[in-house]
Amino acid sequence: MRVVVPHRVADPKTRLAERLDPDERAAFARAMLDDVLDAVETAGHDPEVLATEPFDAPVPVTVDDRPLTGAVNGVLDESLPGTPVAVVMADLPLATPDALSRLFETAGDVVAAPGRGGGTNALVVRHPEFRVDYHGASFRDHRRACEAVGATLGTVDSYRLGTDVDEPADLVEVLLHGEGAARRWLDARGFDVEAGEGRVRVTRDDPG
């Protein structure tokens, strides 16, 4: 199985701009990517990065500057018959080898891990005609795309794979459940979880 991890190199994670400056966003996105690559490797696969531009990565990088959907479909277009392709988003710092193994081992021509708000955080594609569309409610669109080409759809029920980190509120998830580079990055920069009278929120203290 090929395991492809898309990564936006320049100006990633814009919805975190309220809490992180541009350099911090790039560093935090890189820490999340490293967590995902580590988890894929520990699950027994050799990940590749599908990047928007060249960057210094510890694994093979394919550069494709198209938007996500086009770039991933470019990979699917060129995949070898009989070789499944997994697409695992880079912003899943809670991903564990166990959760990924459940994804990789679930039966189906296509297997999807739903993400919060209708997204598709991870996919395994074993059907030659299936193509992705990450725009909008992609989980629903991927279900319809399976029906359109006669592909069976499996799903993996995972909180860890369902938790993509896009917004400041998502940092709570990393602080409470993360165990890798992204968690350490936030800890080192003074982020913490505060649970007062109301809802749980993320605080930041200057550690210096």
Place this chain on the structure above:
Amino acid sequence: MRVVVPHRVADPKTRLAERLDPDERAAFARAMLDDVLDAVETAGHDPEVLATEPFDAPVPVTVDDRPLTGAVNGVLDESLPGTPVAVVMADLPLATPDALSRLFETAGDVVAAPGRGGGTNALVVRHPEFRVDYHGASFRDHRRACEAVGATLGTVDSYRLGTDVDEPADLVEVLLHGEGAARRWLDARGFDVEAGEGRVRVTRDDPG
């Protein structure tokens, strides 16, 4: 194993008030409860409801008008030695028998299903000294409570159990992934998912 489902009878789900009137919130909360009870039964257990006041339920009801933490700890105080107690929140309309079976079968003196934002959406308690505290970041507090009494903590990695429905944005999850009474309730009242240029959102058409 006892399986207890706490249910707030009067004025439930206040954070949905923006989209549902009080009668609708009560009916929707009841539909979610019914989905959870069905899933527990299909998983092979006899659920009980722990309710804030008497109401017409298809399963045994214990009434305790204390806030959630006190009421659940009342159940734990009176549980029989050697009989595990599971506590499954009533606002988990995506819960499936499979997801609940994974919860019930996971090893640990205490087993928790994390919920979005630091919550604890479902628990199995097999340790006589463990007590709950649902206030604030309860998952972290429950982890600490396990350490304090020397209980091992298992976790179950489930998107379905991790998805509690509190806010309007959560309705997207029910519309996309629900299969039971809560999903049908929303469908019948004209709720739908709209995925335009921006983020996925919930719409409502007057079906009449």
